[in-house]
Amino acid sequence: MPAFPEAAVHSIRTSSPPRGALLVIFLTVFIDLLGFGIVLPVMPRQAEPYLTAIGLSPLAKGAMIGVLFSVFSLMQFIFSPLWGRVSDRIGRRPILLLSLSGSVVFYALYGFAVTFPPEQAVLALSLMLLSRIGAGIAGASVGTAAAVIADCTTPEKRARGMALIGIAFGAGFTLGPLIAYFGLVLFKREPWGVGALASILSLLALLIAIFVFKETRTLTHRAGRDFFSVGRTASVLMMPTVGALVLTYFLSIFAFANFEATLALLTKEAFGMADNDNFLVFAFIGVVLMFAGGLYRPLAQRLPETRLLTAGVFLMILGLGGLGVIAWLVHAWLPTHASGLGVLRATFYSASAVAVVGFAFVNPSVSALVSQRTDPSRQGEVLGVNQSFASLGRILGPLCGSILFSLNASRCLPYVAAVTTLLFVVMLLPRSITHESINR
Numbered sequence: 001m002p003a004f005p006e007a008a009v010h011s012i013r014t015s016s017p018p019r020g021a022l023l024v025i026f027l028t029v030f031i032d033l034l035g036f037g038i039v040l041p042v043m044p045r046q047a048e049p050y051l052t053a054i055g056l057s058p059l060a061k062g063a064m065i066g067v068l069f070s071v072f073s074l075m076q077f078i079f080s081p082l083w084g085r086v087s088d089r090i091g092r093r094p095i096l097l098l099s100l101s102g103s104v105v106f107y108a109l110y111g112f113a114v115t116f117p118p119e120q121a122v123l124a125l126s127l128m129l130l131s132r133i134g135a136g137i138a139g140a141s142v143g144t145a146a147a148v149i150a151d152c153t154t155p156e157k158r159a160r161g162m163a164l165i166g167i168a169f170g171a172g173f174t175l176g177p178l179i180a181y182f183g184l185v186l187f188k189r190e191p192w193g194v195g196a197l198a199s200i201l202s203l204l205a206l207l208i209a210i211f212v213f214k215e216t217r218t219l220t221h222r223a224g225r226d227f228f229s230v231g232r233t234a235s236v237l238m239m240p241t242v243g244a245l246v247l248t249y250f251l252s253i254f255a256f257a258n259f260e261a262t263l264a265l266l267t268k269e270a271f272g273m274a275d276n277d278n279f280l281v282f283a284f285i286g287v288v289l290m291f292a293g294g295l296y297r298p299l300a301q302r303l304p305e306t307r308l309l310t311a312g313v314f315l316m317i318l319g320l321g322g323l324g325v326i327a328w329l330v331h332a333w334l335p336t337h338a339s340g341l342g343v344l345r346a347t348f349y350s351a352s353a354v355a356v357v358g359f360a361f362v363n364p365s366v367s368a369l370v371s372q373r374t375d376p377s378r379q380g381e382v383l384g385v386n387q388s389f390a391s392l393g394r395i396l397g398p399l400c401g402s403i404l405f406s407l408n409a410s411r412c413l414p415y416v417a418a419v420t421t422l423l424f425v426v427m428l429l430p431r432s433i434t435h436e437s438i439n440r
Contacts, residue, residue: 021152022161024213025145026168027205028096031103032139033172038180038198039110043068043128046114046191050125053118064125068132070398075136076391081233084143084384088377092151093215095144100209102138103202106131111195131195140391143384150371150379151216158371159300159308162364167293169363177282236385241373244431248309249366250389251425252316255418256359257397259320262405262414263352266323269411270330271345281352288353292360305365305372310429312361317422319355324415326351331410 044065051061087095113127142165149161179201180194187193237243267273267281299308326348333340367386374382404413 021148021213021216022164024096024205024209025148026164027208028100028145029142029165029168030172031100031202031205032142033169034176034179034198034201038176038194039107042180042194046194047125047128049118050116050121050128053121054125066399068128070395071129071132072136072139073391073394075133076140076142077388077395079137079140080143080388080391081236081381081384083141084147084380084382084387087144087147087217087380087384091215091217092144092148092380093209093213095141096148096213097206097209099138099141099144100202100206102134104199104206106134106138107195107198107202109134109195111192111199114191114195140384140387142390143387144380146367146371146383146387147380148216150374150376150383155372159305159364159368160297162367162371163293163296163300165367166296166360166363167290169289169293171286171290175286233385233388236378236382239373239382242370242382244428245366245370245373246386246389248425248428249362249370249386250393251421251428252313252359252362252366253390253393254397254400255316255320255421255425256355257394258401258404258414258418258421259323259352259355261398261401262411265402265405266327266411267348270327270348271341284349285352285356288356289360292357293364295357296361296364300364300368305368306429308361309365309369312358312363312365313422313425313429315358315361316355317358317419317426319351319353319358320415320418320422322347322351322354324412324419327412327415328410331412 047065047068048061051064056064083095083099109127110131113124113131116124116127146162146165149164150158153161179197187196237246263281263285264278267278273281296308326344329340329344367383370382370386371379400417401414404417405411407413
């Protein structure tokens with residue numbers, strides 16, 4: 001099926017990326033996750049006084065906080081394909097600069113929103129919601145960032161390039177809460193300090209992008225203008241070489257998001273961890289994610305992406321399944337075997353690390369395979385659709401995990417759901433592997 005039949009478009013692919021390209025891509029993804037990680041620990045507490053002031057019930061408060069979180073990913077679901085299509089038409093640089101500029105504005109707006117007194121709760125909450133919507137739209141450029149890597153790497157080096165995105169995710173996930181803590185101290189615990197810090201860091205990345213990043217895409221003709229197109233998104237999903245991989249990505253992230261959403265709840269229920277201890281758990285997860293991303297890059301030089309993808313899925317099954325067993329043992333076995341708490345805690349960290357390493361292998365493998373099997377003229381669009389469905393997984397996964405966690409006293413249902421989902425992924429793997437072997 002020809003892409004953009006009215007246009008002939010090509011990209012630069014060189015053995016040496018344009019100056020500063022990968023640095024800016026790393027910073028773009030890092031700032032996206034860093035901003036999310038900075039706001040994540042404090043937003044519920046900052047929203048709570050306003051929600052109380054307007055008289056919401058505890059259930060309604062929880063729902064509103066859930067909206068403030070999920071609307072970020074919802075905007076990424078909607079706008080990732082759009083930014084990808086626009087970047088195919090006008091180039092990657094304008095989209096990345098626009099994305100970082102939006103982060104500067106909307107994180108500053110978040111800082112402004114939380115300065116209002118409780119008497120102006122409706123205005124404060126409205127501005128908080130607007131800031132989350134804007135930050136989600138601005139942060140929907142991860143697909144475009146992946147397209148930059150596709151532009152300036154050969155297919156053989158594609159997976160190593162995509163692994164940089166995973167490392168940036170891990171760095172942002174790790175440092176975000178830490179920077180939030182020190183930011184509050186720096187700004188003398190002023191509520192606007194978190195938004196101001198995220199905005200300043202976004203501005204720094206924007207300035208680096210302006211002066212360092214060179215366009216990686218050369219256009220010979222302009223592509224079509226149907227940027228908001230459900231039909232074009234559906235056509236991507238129907239591509240036999242890509243659709244199964246997008247579905248694999250969605251299901252894998254859905255499964256992993258069940259773990260992410262319930263991690264803080266599990267550590268409190270199972271091990272009685274306080275907030276400071278819980279911060280260390282999240283930092284541990286981020287460090288493992290960065291380490292696994294660094295490990296993936298040399299492995300990708302020696303092993304095909306399909307093998308790394310398969311290994312990642314099975315590691316996720318092993319790790320998330322282990323967490324389910326640990327949750328059940330804490331409920332059913334630990335009350336009569338209190339001396340086993342230390343062993344279960346150590347096993348918890350081991351199982352979490354295995355799951356995170358598995359996810360770190362799945363992420364770049366899918367992105368690399370999708371890119372390799374896509375027409376060069378549609379890299380931004382197709383990788384945008386891939387990231388769009390990743391965002392959908394981040395919307396539905398936490399919702400499913402949070403509900404399942406509360407349904408059973410053993411707290412193991414989210415991990416059972418995650419493993420069950422990954423078994424469907426296992427059923428999809430032969431199609432990708434078969435296609436790889438046919439092409440080779």
